[in-house]
Each structure stands twice: as structure tokens, then as C-alpha cells.
Amino acid sequence: MSLQTATAAPAEELNPFKIAQQQFEIAANYLDLDDSMRQVLKNAKRQLVVSIPVKMDGGQVCVFEGYRVQHNVARGPAKGGIRFHPGVTLDEVKALASWMTWKCATVGIPYGGGKGGVVCDPKSMSKGELERLTRRYAFEIAPIIGPDRDIPAPDVYTDEQTMAWIMDTISMVRGHTELGVVTGKPIALGGSQGRGEATARGCLYAVREACRVRGITLRDARVAIHGFGNAGANFARLVSSEDGARVVAIADSRAGVYNEHGIGVQAALRHKAETGTVAGLHNAEPIPRDEVLEVECDLLCPAALENSITLANVERVRARIIAELANGPVTPAADRVLFDRGVFLLPDILANAGGVTVSYYEWVQDQYSYFWTEDRVRDTLEQTMRTAFADVYAAAERFRTDMRAGAYVVAVSRVAEATSVRGIFP
Numbered sequence: 069m070s071l072q073t074a075t076a077a078p079a080e081e082l083n084p085f086k087i088a089q090q091q092f093e094i095a096a097n098y099l100d101l102d103d104s105m106r107q108v109l110k111n112a113k114r115q116l117v118v119s120i121p122v123k124m125d126g127g128q129v130c131v132f133e134g135y136r137v138q139h140n141v142a143r144g145p146a147k148g149g150i151r152f153h154p155g156v157t158l159d160e161v162k163a164l165a166s167w168m169t170w171k172c173a174t175v176g177i178p179y180g181g182g183k184g185g186v187v188c189d190p191k192s193m194s195k196g197e198l199e200r201l202t203r204r205y206a207f208e209i210a211p212i213i214g215p216d217r218d219i220p221a222p223d224v225y226t227d228e229q230t231m232a233w234i235m236d237t238i239s240m241v242r243g244h245t246e247l248g249v250v251t252g253k254p255i256a257l258g259g260s261q262g263r264g265e266a267t268a269r270g271c272l273y274a275v276r277e278a279c280r281v282r283g284i285t286l287r288d289a290r291v292a293i294h295g296f297g298n299a300g301a302n303f304a305r306l307v308s309s310e311d312g313a314r315v316v317a318i319a320d321s322r323a324g325v326y327n328e329h330g331i332g333v334q335a336a337l338r339h340k341a342e343t344g345t346v347a348g349l350h351n352a353e354p355i356p357r358d359e360v361l362e363v364e365c366d367l368l369c370p371a372a373l374e375n376s377i378t379l380a381n382v383e384r385v386r387a388r389i390i391a392e393l394a395n396g397p398v399t400p401a402a403d404r405v406l407f408d409r410g411v412f413l414l415p416d417i418l419a420n421a422g423g424v425t426v427s428y429y430e431w432v433q434d435q436y437s438y439f440w441t442e443d444r445v446r447d448t449l450e451q452t453m454r455t456a457f458a459d460v461y462a463a464a465e466r467f468r469t470d471m472r473a474g475a476y477v478v479a480v481s482r483v484a485e486a487t488s489v490r491g492i493f494p
Contacts (some may be wrong), residue, residue, distance in 0.1 A: 078381045080401050084163035090400050092166070095476030098467050108492075112162050113180075114138040118208035120186065122201045125194050132188050132201060136209040138218055139165035139181040141230055142486040145181030145216055147172060147424055149223025149252075150205075150230070152198075153373075156185035160374070164223075167395055168424065171417040173479035175456045177428040182218045184209065188483055190225045202230050206237040213238070213286070215248030215435070221427050222252040224297070224373070228264075232257055248434040251427035260430035262445035263423075267393065268302035269446065270422015272310070273453035275367065275391050281461065284366060284388065290328075292317040292387070294360045295371030296346060299393045299420065301337060303369055308333045311369070319360035323347035326355045326363060332375050361385060370397035377402045385411070392416035405471040415472035417479060418460055425452050 081087060092110050101109075120132040135158055138146040148168040161183045169181030186205055190198060199420040212218055222231055231250040235257060239245045246260035255261070262269070277288055291294060291313045293300045297320070307313040314330040322345040325331065331352050339349050347354065361368065361377060361384075368387035370376045374396040390406065393413040394399060398406070398413065406413055426449060433439045440448075454477075464474030 074393055079091070080399060082375050082378070082399065083159055083376050084396055085159040085166070086449040087396060087400060088163040088166045089332075091472065091476055092170075092480065094473050095480040098473065098477050099479070099481055099484065101484060105487065106130070108487060109480065109483060110166070111117075111407075112137050112139045112165060113141060114212065115162065116209060116212060117158065118205070118210060120201060120204045122197060122204060122442065132205075134184070134186040134205045134208065135161045136184040136212060136220075137161045137165040137182060138212065139183075140169040140483060141180035142483055142490060143173060143180055144178035145180065147179035147221070147333060147427065148182035148184065148218075149221045150184035150186070150226050150234075151224035152186050152188050152201075152226055153224050154187060154189045155373070156187045161185045161274065163374075164395055167417055169483060170476060170479035171421045171424055172428075173482040174417045174460065174475050175421045175425050175452055176452055176482075177425060177452075179219075179424070179428065180207075183223075184220055185223075198230075203232045203237045206234040207241065210238055210241050213249060215246060215431065216230065219248065219427070219431060220250045221423070222298075226452040227253050227298075228252055228254045228259060236439035248431050251430040252423075253430070258430070258434045260426055260433055260445060261440060261442035262449070263426050263430055264298070265302040265306065266426035266445075266449065267299040267420050267423035268306055270425060270449055270453050271299070271303055271369070271391050271393055271414075271419050272306050273422070274419050274457050275307070275389065276311070276462075277454060277457040278389050278391070278412055278414055282389065286311040286313050286367075289366040289469050290316045290364070291367045292363050292365040292370055293369045293393075294319045294358075294376060295369075295373075296320040296336075296340060297371065299423075300369065300371035301340070303371065303393060304333045305337065307367075315335055316365060317355070317360040317363045318346050318349075318352075319357040319372075319429075320346050322357070324355045324357040324360045325349045326360070327352045339389055353354070367391065369393045372397065377406075379405070382406065387411060390414065391419045393420050394418065403470065403472060415470055415475045418456055418471070419476050421456065422429045422449055422453060425449055 371393035
């Protein structure tokens with residue numbers, strides 16, 4: 069569901085940056101942060117807005133608007149994806165950048181938070197137009213990105229090809245190859261083994277820990293996935309093949325499908341690759357895409373865009389565990405309802421942190437020109453996610469609160485400590 073078309077109770081806040089600040093304030097209150105520290109941590113360090121002229125295939129020039137936001141760099145260079153989407157706004161990018169700050173701190177990797185976006189409809193553009201858009205956008209944000217400053221990665225409707233174009237553009241500008249300027253690259257250009265499935269695999273490791281503490285077995289557990297892009301599709305594949313879960317519902321941007329006995333994930337992946345949608349999938353009942361959020365299940369993975377679960381539909385959500393594969397899919401008001409009902413929610417800054425964690429591994433490999441095996445990537449990621457889950461769960465138990473507040477307590481305390489130790493220049 070796009071930000072513009074999301075519906076909710078009139079009083080509910082749906083601006084993503086204001087939501088991000090609300091989430092921060094909850095942790096700041098638990099930590100009893102002073103006003104000065106709150107002001108430093110909740111505001112973005114740098115915001116860049118650029119115009120991107122692109123020559124289209126028909127010969128005309130269209131000008132697109134792009135953004136790059138660096139929220140906080142107290143613990144290391146900014147890190148965050150780039151999304152191409154018609155609904156991108158500056159406030160959305162600011163929110164995503166702040167969530168990246170807290171996400172990196174939650175899993176203990178030495179990055180701050182950044183994010184980028186271009187307002188465009190990539191589905192209506194040719195590959196040539198997308199390449200020209202990407203290269204011009206990369207050139208415009210070149211002054212503020214680099215392996216020691218800000219490292220972009222793929223996000224919504226961008227991929228390893230997008231990253232290859234950005235890396236090549238920045239390398240041409242700088243006069244030498246800069247492998248570490250982006251992550252999520254093709255293996256041939258310094259990408260990491262395991263990066264493509266990292267977000268989904270990291271989420272799976274967190275879900276296993278959640279099931280352990282809640283006394284739920286994943287074998288034959290009913291799983292619903294709202295969003296069938298890279299993260300959602302890979303999670304469906306992994307949770308079914310490695311843990312024996314039963315994927316009962318899937319939605320992409322066009323349609324939803326349901327089968328209480330289980331959807332054949334491999335068949336769904338082939339159908340999606342061939343047709344571009346899950347609509348018409350054999351042996352599955354068509355349902356409205358957003359009803360996938362409401363099917364009775366043991367595990368629900370919102371893997372689309374922000375504000376998918378709000379006060380408008382939270383009472384109809386019937387999941388025991390929710391793992392946020394997307395960024396910001398559950399609003400703060402819906403959070404409270406779910407917590408009161410005993411739903412165990414794995415927040416985005418923990419559940420989908422596998423992607424940035426393996427991006428960090430890729431960056432390390434590029435810096436040293438020494439590349440890891442896929443087994444090493446997976447083993448290290450599992451250790452990182454299990455440690456992060458334990459830290460977050462302990463904080464939630466200590467303050468008798470939900471896992472989102474627990475994650476923010478962990479993350480904000482780490483960034484606040486780094487900020488305090490560094491001091492304010494001059």
C-alpha cells in the first residue's frame with residue numbers, strides 16, 4: 069500500500085518521519101535522555117535535494133526529483149538504500165534514514181543511517197532510461213557519498229544492476245575504481261556471497277528466536293507474506309524449504325492469493341517470474357491483496373511499504389507473530405493494539421537488519437579485497453542476528469514493553485553513548 073493511498077482513522081499520524089520521531093521519543097523517555105541529546109539524535113544531519121534531467125527514449129527531457137539524507141554518523145559512515153518509486157517524499161526518506169541509524173545500532177555494526185530516493189515510476193521506464201536516471205542521480209549526490217562517508221545499497225525497485233551503474237559512475241568521476249562506494253553489487257564487481265537473500269535470511273534467524281521464546285514451532289506453521297519482492301519472495305522460499313513452514317497467503321503489488329493447505333512457493337516464484345504477478349497462480353484462491361494481512365496465521369510478514377497495518381485494519385489482523393520485513397509497515401497506534409492483544413512483533417530495525425548487516429560484510433570485503441564464502445557469511449549473520457535478538461528481548465523484558473521499544477532502547481543508547489563520547493564540534 070502506498071503512503072498516499074493508505075487509509076486509517078482520521079486522528080492517526082501517518083507521516084513517516086513523525087512516526088519515526090514518536091518511536092525515538094519512547095526510547096528516549098525510557099533512557100531519560102536530556103533535551104539536548106534528544107535534539108541531536110532525532111534530527112537529520114544532512115538533506116540533499118537534487119533535480120535529475122533525463123533524456124527519454126522519445127527524445128524529450130524529463131526532470132525528476134531525487135533525495136539523499138544522512139541522519140546520523142556518530143558511529144560510522146551513513147548507510148542506506150536508494151528507492152525508485154512514484155510515492156517517494158523527503159519526509160519518507162528522512163524517516164528511512166533515521167530507521168537505518170537505529171537498525172545499524174541494533175545489530176551493532178559501525179554505521180550511521182542514510183537513505184536515498186527518486187520520485188519516478190520505474191515500471192513505465194525502459195532499461196536505458198533507468199540507467200540514465202541512475203547515473204545522473206549518482207553524479208548529483210557524488211559530493212556526499214563514498215566508502216568512508218555514505219554507502220548506498222538497493223531498496224524498493226532498485227537492484228544490483230542499479231548499484232553497478234552507480235559504482236561505475238562514481239568511479240569515472242573519481243578517476244579510479246571504488247568498489248566500496250555501494251553495496252548490493254554483482255559478485256563480479258565486488259559483491260558479497262549471500263547478499264541477495266540477506267534480508268530474508270536475517271529475518272528467518274530472528275523469527276526462529278521469536279518462535280523459541282514463544283514456544284511455537286515453525287514446521288507446518290501458517291505464514292502469510294504481504295509483499296513478494298526480493299525480501300518477501302526469498303523469505304517464503306527459505307521458511308518453507310528450510311523450516312517446513314506452510315505459506316498460506318501471498319500478495320504482491322497487483323494481487324493476493326490464498327490456499328489454507330499451502331501455496332507451492334517454487335511454483336509461485338516461477339509464475340511471478342513469467343507473468344510479473346502472483347495473480348492467476350494455479351491451486352490458489354484469488355483474494356484482495358491487502359486481505360493477506362488479515363488471514364489467520366502463525367506468522368505474518370509485512371514486506372511491502374510503510375503504513376500497511378494501521379488503526380483501520382489492525383483489529384482484523386490474526387497473526388501470533390509479526391516480522392516486519394518492510395520498513396515502517398505498522399503504525400505506533402497499531403503497535404499498541406497488537407501488544408495489548410499479545411501479538412509478538414519483531415520490529416523492522418531488527419527483523420530486516422540482515423540486509424544492512426551483509427552489506428557491512430560486503431563493505432569490509434571490498435576494503436580488504438578479501439572475499440568470504442557463503443557459509444561464512446551465513447554463519448556470521450546468524451550469530452549477529454541471534455545476539456541482537458537477545459539484546460532486544462532483554463531490554464523489552466527489563467522495561468516490560470514491546471520488542472520495538474526494546475530495540476529502540478538498545479539502539480538509541482548506543483548512538484547516544486557514541487555522541488556523548490565524541491562531543492559536539494567545535
